[in-house]
Amino acid sequence: MLAGKRVTLIIGGGIAAYKCLDLIRQLRRAGAEVIPVLTRAGTEFVTPLSVAALAGRQVYQDLFDLKDEAEMEHIQLSRASDLLVVAPATADMMAKMAGGHANDLATTLLLATDKPVLIAPAMNLRMWSHAATQRNLAQLRADGVAVIGPNEGDMACGEFGPGRMSEPEEILTAIAGLLRAGPLSGKRVLVTSGPTHEPIDPVRYIANRSSGAQGTALAVALRDLGAEVVFVTGPASVAPPDRVELHKVETAQQMLEAVQTALPVDAAVFAAAVADWRVEGSHAQKIKKTAHGIPEMKFSENPDILATICAHPTRPALVVGFAAETQDVIAHARDKRLRKGCDWIVANDVSPATGIMGGSNNTVHLITETGVEDWPPLPKAEVARRLAARMAKALA
Template structure:
């Protein structure tokens, strides 16, 4: 719950501004006090009256409003909140934040604050993918800004891709996690999850039976303890949890690129079932039957994500946790994998067909650390995730 918490909400100028109205309502239902700041561009999409009515408070709009300055100067306004939230965070607002501009009330508040800041980006997919926006995003992450979203989907402009603002309840969940008093509050953790799909041609791919359930449960458990979670997921059956930054990928190379881009983090949890191989030179056309017989596929080794991150000379997370899905000699194989990859912990599980674990609802794991092997009883994946999250919190404490 957010009872007694004070949120300063900056509403940027984009079609997603309409979601900010629902966000205000949801926050107030949970007991939060919301002070709204509406940019000039934001007024093109939502009215000050509607924002004020939902917030139950005056809307701040102009840096040079003498009445506002007399009542509460912009410096004080920027510091009395428990959290500053920018939703939607447009490309323009992100650029101002990254470069330290202060030419209107919103950007001045963001530059003057000593309060944590969270942004929910929203923009056209081309704007989001632009190198300038991505540079600004990395700068903001390095400055300690928490990022929620954006999601992938249809845009108001008719295009499709990443750039949709996170849904109000996703932002609420992220706010709750950020303001919680949990042991992982202030920690930034990367979690990979799900399978990867390695294309053979435009309609066929190599994959595995991973559902993504365990990785999703781990991300949810870490967020519940207050962590900022960056969730990099392959095309999993299980939907991602609320309140985490979701990055969707298809291939192992894309997952590695996303993991690198998420750094620095306090811990990396590599729960994804990454394909070991890919087709070397996947066809850009559907392979057809022919009188010449079956097509011949050549394979290439995929990048080793766990090993790459574990053995980084600069920027390696303080805690790196890998997973080992084994069908035989589980502890021996997992112990050898830990040494070979260079990670700190390995969560080993027996996925031989008779266990029913791969794609199932339960897991029976052994935690391999420098202290040896620790067997955990078979339990549902939620319980496994909560126990692992507690151990991570202890290690990072």
């Protein structure tokens, strides 16, 4: 998968550093050459000997190694690889990167490189959510640094929440995506996400409770398999992914226009929760409460984006729809697949009791021409990875 690729792995200081030993093993198994750089804090968690044994080469640690610096080794190291990976990326390392510091070998390499950089953050959940860390994260993303994770779960400090470093398998997939070595390399995939807002007047609108989390996770999973992702999103409550072609819209009509502009694509996933109706002739000014009672509103049906693309002259080879239902989930989804003309439908029960809409987990049923697959309850990121893998297989 990564044959002939060179990856510089910068191992930061944190308990998650032990995962990098497995990451090195998986990178080499995938055919990559690993150039290991161990920070001073990283040596508190893994030894240079273990890293060198797994990487099969010298471990770089000190900026002021006179033998290496005689050949300007830090400049060579920063540019000799196809990709630089920082794992774990601690809060301190992220702050140094965002500020452009270069006071040790790791930060000097990162500042001197002209190659892509991927970080895998890992830290206490309160450190992760701190305004300073989020500010640094935003700066790094704006600088073009790719980010994977962190995941949510139990931590070494005894707390639970976001801050766990992504697993080696996840980081490997992200690396493959960045190096365009994944099974979807060369494929262009469209993903719609989030709700739409249909204006009533300048301050009111019709919408739904979709957070956009599932669509965003799908865009990330497809991107990490090497796809060029066109991401069309309504006003979601989750941040859009990086390294995608981003189009932000408000209404169903705007979403349809953005989708049609994106064609042709190899595949399309319609995960957006599009409002079925809009108010005809929305008011230019805020509607005021008066003695005349509740104002009358006339509704019109919004365009059917899924059906439109399924019947389009440049229809994608694979079209995947979503069906969010509150009753008779399978029956309604089967009917929707036939009516719309799509290849697959991902159906789920979004009744309030499920907590799916706006939540972090999902329970879906994949409906195809051959039948129904019932998937177990999974985090939305895992649902996305499974669906992306199925799409890659279908498009192969």
